Amino acid sequence: MTIRTGLTGLCLSGLVVTGGAQVRDLPGATDHHGGFGFPDQRGGRLLQIPDLARPELLRAALCSGGRRVAVQFDRRQVESANDGRQTGRNFDKLAGNVYTVLGNTVDPDAACFLPSEALLAGSVILSIAAPDGSGACLQRERFATLRDRPVVHCWPRARLTPEKQVALLEFERRGKDALASLVFVDGSRTMFADLPAEFRGAREDLWRVDDGGVLTPEGLQIVCALQRGGWYAVGTVWQGAEGRVLSLWISEGSERFTKVINDYWYQAPM
Numbered sequence: 001m002t003i004r005t006g007l008t009g010l011c012l013s014g015l016v017v018t019g020g021a022q023v024r025d026l027p028g029a030t031d032h033h034g035g036f037g038f039p040d041q042r043g044g045r046l047l048q049i050p051d052l053a054r055p056e057l058l059r060a061a062l063c064s065g066g067r068r069v070a071v072q073f074d075r076r077q078v079e080s081a082n083d084g085r086q087t088g089r090n091f092d093k094l095a096g097n098v099y100t101v102l103g104n105t106v107d108p109d110a111a112c113f114l115p116s117e118a119l120l121a122g123s124v125i126l127s128i129a130a131p132d133g134s135g136a137c138l139q140r141e142r143f144a145t146l147r148d149r150p151v152v153h154c155w156p157r158a159r160l161t162p163e164k165q166v167a168l169l170e171f172e173r174r175g176k177d178a179l180a181s182l183v184f185v186d187g188s189r190t191m192f193a194d195l196p197a198e199f200r201g202a203r204e205d206l207w208r209v210d211d212g213g214v215l216t217p218e219g220l221q222i223v224c225a226l227q228r229g230g231w232y233a234v235g236t237v238w239q240g241a242e243g244r245v246l247s248l249w250i251s252e253g254s255e256r257f258t259k260v261i262n263d264y265w266y267q268a269p270m
Contacts, residue, residue: 028263034058034115036246036263040091043105046071046112048097049086055097060120062224063112066128071099086265111246113224113235123226131156136165136185143169143183146190155217160225163187170215173199178206180215193249193257208240242268
């Protein structure tokens with residue numbers, strides 16, 4: 001699904017159009033999990049656009065790089081005239097839940113995830129660092145065996161601990177079936193967060209707007225990662241030509257991640 005498709009889906013009463021079929025879109029935030037927020041231009045406040053029943057219950061934010069800050073709910077603000085871009089420049093003009101960052105400010109360009117107390121309870125917040133050399137990509141043949149599909153590209157994306165590594169994979173296409181996956185390696189355990197797409201022709205959008213049918217790792221970041229025994233939650237942001245797709249993935253002990261939150265910030269250049 002490209003970012004443009006994602007935006008279209010948000011405009012169709014929560015329906016995403018994928019390959020000609022309509023499927024129910026995922027929520028942009030939930031009271032059970034939390035949701036993503038972006039900073040104002042000074043990094044002193046966060047705005048979470050999807051509404052929640054109890055926004056005041058969110059008291060922390062995990063920002064790009066896994067940094068944790070305390071936040072306090074301020075108010076639900078109403079929308080006023082703006083250019084439609086969900087950026088810090090329009091912070092005071094967009095409808096959403098406003099949170100004050102307590103203590104030091106955050107990077108104004110960061111993406112932050114505001115987790116629920118249920119998500120944080122008993123969880124370890126994993127640090128996020130640049131990958132060490134080839135990282136998880138040293139195991140690309142193993143990934144191919146696990147999925148019974150050759151890996152044509154592998155890009156290391158993050159190191160969480162010496163044994164916990166994240167990489168972006170592109171598998172061999174099968175007809176129109178294109179498949180990328182974010183792979184999370186924890187020692188001998190391997191978990192996949194799949195990013196399927198339908199190939200529609202050379203130079204056509206595939207995973208993101210204006211990607212020309214070519215997968216590249218640029219703009220894909222790990223925002224946060226939490227662990228509770230064999231349970232994991234990973235927040236990701238994928239920057240495209242027109243905006244950012246923000247997702248929360250959960251693994252309940254299986255070898256696959258399930259996407260439970262899918263938000264989108266429209267940020268096309270003027």
